[in-house]
Amino acid sequence: MKRKPLVWLLLALALFAYAVSIFITSPAESVWSMVSGVICITASAVVFWRFLAESRADRSEQ
Secondary structure, eight states, X not given: OOHHHHHHHHHHHHHHHXXXXXXXXXXXXXXXXXXXXXXXXXXXXXXXXXXXXXXXXXXXXX
């Protein structure tokens, strides 16, 4: 496996961890914390999808 897919995976995990920390620290404090948490979760899902696509591309090259 090349390095690039692992970078996408680490970015997805970091975004997910940040979103979880937003939801834990301020569950109903502000609408903006909810919006930023949802944005981080969505970005994490997109980056994870990118990781899966890169991994499949690497497997097909071999």
